[in-house]
Amino acid sequence: MSRRILFIGLDAVPDKLLFNDLIDDLPNISDLLRKGVYGTLRSCDPPITVPAWTVMMSSKDPGTLGIYGFRHRRGNGYTDPWIVNSGTVKEMRVWEILGNYGKRSTIVGLPPAYPPFRLNGKLVSCFLTPKGAEQYTYPPELKRDIESLVQDYKFDVIFRTEDRKTILDDIYDMTKKRFMVVQELSKYDDWDFFMFMEIGTDRLHHAFWKYYDETHPKYVENNEYESVIPDYYRFLDQKIGELLLSVANDNTIIIIASDHGTKAMNGALCINEWLIKEGFLVLKNYPEKVIDIESADVDWERTTAWGWGGYYARIFLNVQGREPLGKIKKDDYESIRETLAEKIRNITDPAGKEMDTRVLRPEEAYKNVVGDKPDLMVYFDNLFWRSAGTIGHNTMYLSENDTGPDDSVHSHNGIFIMYDPQLELRGRVDLSIYDVAPTILDLLGIAIRPDMQGRSIVSNIL
Numbered sequence: 001m002s003r004r005i006l007f008i009g010l011d012a013v014p015d016k017l018l019f020n021d022l023i024d025d026l027p028n029i030s031d032l033l034r035k036g037v038y039g040t041l042r043s044c045d046p047p048i049t050v051p052a053w054t055v056m057m058s059s060k061d062p063g064t065l066g067i068y069g070f071r072h073r074r075g076n077g078y079t080d081p082w083i084v085n086s087g088t089v090k091e092m093r094v095w096e097i098l099g100n101y102g103k104r105s106t107i108v109g110l111p112p113a114y115p116p117f118r119l120n121g122k123l124v125s126c127f128l129t130p131k132g133a134e135q136y137t138y139p140p141e142l143k144r145d146i147e148s149l150v151q152d153y154k155f156d157v158i159f160r161t162e163d164r165k166t167i168l169d170d171i172y173d174m175t176k177k178r179f180m181v182v183q184e185l186s187k188y189d190d191w192d193f194f195m196f197m198e199i200g201t202d203r204l205h206h207a208f209w210k211y212y213d214e215t216h217p218k219y220v221e222n223n224e225y226e227s228v229i230p231d232y233y234r235f236l237d238q239k240i241g242e243l244l245l246s247v248a249n250d251n252t253i254i255i256i257a258s259d260h261g262t263k264a265m266n267g268a269l270c271i272n273e274w275l276i277k278e279g280f281l282v283l284k285n286y287p288e289k290v291i292d293i294e295s296a297d298v299d300w301e302r303t304t305a306w307g308w309g310g311y312y313a314r315i316f317l318n319v320q321g322r323e324p325l326g327k328i329k330k331d332d333y334e335s336i337r338e339t340l341a342e343k344i345r346n347i348t349d350p351a352g353k354e355m356d357t358r359v360l361r362p363e364e365a366y367k368n369v370v371g372d373k374p375d376l377m378v379y380f381d382n383l384f385w386r387s388a389g390t391i392g393h394n395t396m397y398l399s400e401n402d403t404g405p406d407d408s409v410h411s412h413n414g415i416f417i418m419y420d421p422q423l424e425l426r427g428r429v430d431l432s433i434y435d436v437a438p439t440i441l442d443l444l445g446i447a448i449r450p451d452m453q454g455r456s457i458v459s460n461i462l
Contacts, residue, residue: 002192003422003444006247007255008240009110009197011049012205014261015040015413022233028241029417032254036419037457039430043412045365046312046377047260050084050111050128052433053197056259057093057110059437059452063366063373065091069310073372076322078306079294085128086112092449094437095119098193101446106185108196109155109178116140121191124181127156127199149184150177159203160404167207168228172235175200179239186247192444194247204232205262209407216264216407250421253443257436258414265409268388268398269347269380271307271315272296277396278343280305290392290402300325305340305375309389309402311410314374315340337361337375344378350397355381367453383409423458431457 019038023030032038044055044062051067054060062068067088071081089112095105099120107113111126116138124146125136136155137143146153154174159167175198182196210218211225240256248254272293275281282302287295293306300318304327308314317340319333320326328336341359349355360377362369380387386409388402400406416431420443431439434454441448442456 003251003253004192005194005253005255005440005443006186006243007193007195007257007440008243009053009195010201010236010256010258010415011197011199012202012260012262012408012410013258013415014263014411015415017229017262018233018415022230025230025234026237028237028244029256032256032417032419035426036254036417037425037427037429038415038417039428041257041414041416041436042430042432043260043410043414044433045360046379047383047410047412047414048311049199049202049259052259053110054089054091054093054112056257056433056436057095058089058091059434059449059454060091061366061368061434061453063362063369064453065089066371066373068314068362068371068374068377069308071308073316076372077324078298078300081294083128084112086115086117088112094440095121095193095195097441097446097449098444103192103444103446104190105193105195106188106191108182108185109199110195110197121193122185122188124185125155126197129155145184146181150180153177153181156199157203159207160401160406162405164207164225167203171200171203171207171232175236175239179243183243183246186243193440198236200232201236201258202262204229205408206406209262209264211407213264217266218407252421254417254419255436255440256415256417259433261411261413261415262408263384263411265386265401265406266381266384267350268309268386268401269313270388270390270393270396270398270402271309271313271378272389272391273393273396274347275305275307276391280340283391287392290390293389293391296391301327304328304336307378307387307389308374309387311383311386313376313378313380313387313389315344315376315378317375341376344376347380349381349385355385357381383411385409418457420458425458429457 050070051062074080105121108124109126113126114129116125123138129136157170208228210216211223212229282299284297284299303318305317318327358379362373390402438448438454438456442458
């Protein structure tokens with residue numbers, strides 16, 4: 001039998017949580033740590049689910065991919081955003097490279113995978129799949145197999161709500177069904193690379209992190225949900241153990257990785273409220289209720305810049321010849337961009353304390369820059385503060401996410417674990433998210449593409 005890889009993707013798992021806090025209660029994962037290599041996986045900029053999984057599987061940065069988050073501008077416009085889908089990705093990912101060598105892959109839940117696309121193997125779509133989607137697998141007939149195995153297969157759950165019990169029930173139900181499907185698909189002998197991604201870890205953190213993390217500003221001692229995160233990880237470890245029992249053998253390499261980490265959210269900074277206050281964003285009328293920037297009565301001809309919310313702020317400048325009603329002359333672009341960046345760096349928190357804010361220029365952060373890039377990328381207080389893009393708050397600071405209840409934000413430090421029964425690889429090896437795809441190819445004896453931005457950790461160790 002030829003060598004193959006089982007890759008278990010766990011969204012948003014931070015290194016400290018897994019390796020330090022919980023590892024003693026996770027016998028199956030700790031066994032892989034003991035027998036293999038493990039370490040902190042440094043995510044990309046920005047460290048968010050889309051684009052991070054694509055960065056991991058292509059070894060290309062978000063600028064090269066042209067994917068800077070979930071949504072993007074259409075034609076440098078102001079009010080017509082679109083959501084990333086599977087057709088957005090133009091660079092080759094691991095399974096496409098393997099397919100060129102005749103190797104077959106099974107991919108489950110790895111974004112962006114909707115609409116489902118053709119590959120040399122099998123595909124089940126991801127959490128971007130719309131409710132009631134008619135088709136979510138490749139080949140199409142695979143859908144019948146899934147629906148005969150589980151009723152109401154869940155791609156995602158509603159997690160920004162105060163109904164914690166329902167969130168928890170839904171996460172467990174989703175994860176159980178995912179592992180049932182994965183377990184069944186893994187029984188087929190026609191795969192060389194099998195990868196699935198469980199989004200339940202991310203959703204759990206967003207809904208319950210303040211109940212677990214004692215450093216969270218909203219943490220309450222002896223709360224009723226204090227054990228929710230450890231309990232779920234024990235359940236996850238059990239499911240992973242059951243999967244390994246049926247799949248693992250001397251020819252199967254096991255990899256577990258996350259796309260980024262998680263940490264406490266201190267609050268949200270209303271980027272557009274700040275831009276209004278500083279005179280960069282001009283409204284004809286201030287809204288009477290909270291609305292999106294796309295719905296606001298913006299005086300675009302007098303506006304210099306506006307922003308989008310999320311884990312980080314995307315700042316767009318209103319440039320003549322680029323935006324429909326551009327204000328900034330091209331000769332003034334760099335000076336205005338630097339002035340704005342410096343002002344953003346000097347924003348303080350609600351108590352007047354200096355923030356550890358980082359401002360990135362895409363062309364400096366990435367090897368290449370394509371697509372509708374922002375002019376500035378902002379990490380407020382090292383990502384402890386979200387960016388809120390809505391307007392109408394009459395304040396710059398929110399204690400909550402402006403899109404619903406949320407306990408956590410993303411961090412750069414994820415996890416990587418690899419056990420190869422045929423190689424004497426042991427101990428701690430920290431790596432970059434860009435190193436994962438070259439490592440997979442190296443393990444399967446496939447030449448690493450010269451345009452990949454990472455390196456194989458196997459070659460580096462040996």
